[in-house]
Amino acid sequence: MRERPGDNGTVPTAKKKPNVSPSPERRRELLDTAAEVFAAQGYNATTVRKIADAAGMLAGSLYYHFDSKESMLDEILATFLDELWAGYDTVLAAGLGPRETIEALVTESFREIDRHRAAVAIYQKEARTLATQPRFGYLADSQTKFEQAWLGTLERGVADGVFRADLDIRLTYRFIRDTVWVAVSWYRPGGQHSPEEIARQYLSMVLDGVAVRT
Amino acid sequence: MRERPGDNGTVPTAKKKPNVSPSPERRRELLDTAAEVFAAQGYNATTVRKIADAAGMLAGSLYYHFDSKESMLDEILATFLDELWAGYDTVLAAGLGPRETIEALVTESFREIDRHRAAVAIYQKEARTLATQPRFGYLADSQTKFEQAWLGTLERGVADGVFRADLDIRLTYRFIRDTVWVAVSWYRPGGQHSPEEIARQYLSMVLDGVAVRT
DNA sequence: CTCCTTCCCTAACAAGTGTTTGGTAGGTTA
């Protein structure tokens, strides 16, 4: 999906190669709490001291595990997108019909919201501004791939006569995309509806409408 | 709608009563540019120096017109909400049927997005965190009123048999509310679709669905 | 002319920001 600096072997020109080796498990723990704070307060409003507070340590100690505040955000978003695309690619490779593909993508999306609520919330709030930054270029790449997948499926559905042809298809795309992801603003895991149940009702509204058929 | 400190006559306990009188027109100009920067960068990521840059002046000069950065945000949001509710109340007082009320509310909403794009974008991003702050309590009030208006209309529609009864009505409410307002993330005034045209297509999707009727 | 108001600038302030450096307690290894 993307290249992360430092992932490949020891590069002599690497600026910072820590002479210590923090455990990946602890990193994950800290990233989870950081993601919660980011999601609740917003990235810019979150200070490293707030993250450290939530983790029960001091601000400077975070830099034993991470290069910077930005690299925490980076890792949170990249991890989420990797998992998201693993799910999406599976769906897209299944060779389903247009309607079934849309249904599977929507359901998969709600599962991702359930799994990565904090990361999705951060993505929703910050992606647009971050995508302009070179470091977060993979966000723009993801959006492009996202649009291709959804728009392509919709076009296929129109061609097959299962989706309405009288609608602006880009409008439809943004409509479905947005309706799915904004759910993160109110969805709470462990609520009265499972992700699958929410997906079912969302799909019913999007596909069939909320009005009674006359 | 709300009480703003300093709106009522000269209160002796008022903390800051400027001995100067900046012109309201200039305030509006500055608030418009401030709103653009807030919307583009996010409130917390926006420094007063960036606003001053965009306005062609220095940071300190802003304080001739405004008490604080926060009061700029306050005035931007309050002005927007006042106008929004003027439109909504007109619709709600018109005595329309449920479906027509929803249609009118959605259309009115897109007009507000067209008129107050920046303010709506700020509202979308920051309202949830701001509403907890006492100063921005009117945001929570507005959300309550908002929910009553929309949810009440939907319930009336279900009772009248014009809206489906097999859907979770709160889910439907959030669905419609979100689909309308997230449009601000991509909508640009002067684009190829007028607010009314977008409203028409949105309503067609929400009410009748995107699937072809069989 | 002088006075006054409007509007902005210059220059600084204290608080808070992300980050670095050196140190150290506790456990593991030799």
Added chain:
DNA sequence: TAACCTACCAAACACTTGTTAGGGAAGGAG
């Protein structure tokens, strides 16, 4: 025991933040 590694603390750093105080240019009013 000695050497070492992990994970953190304590204290500071350079910088940015919102905000303030005093001053001054421009223009209209008397």
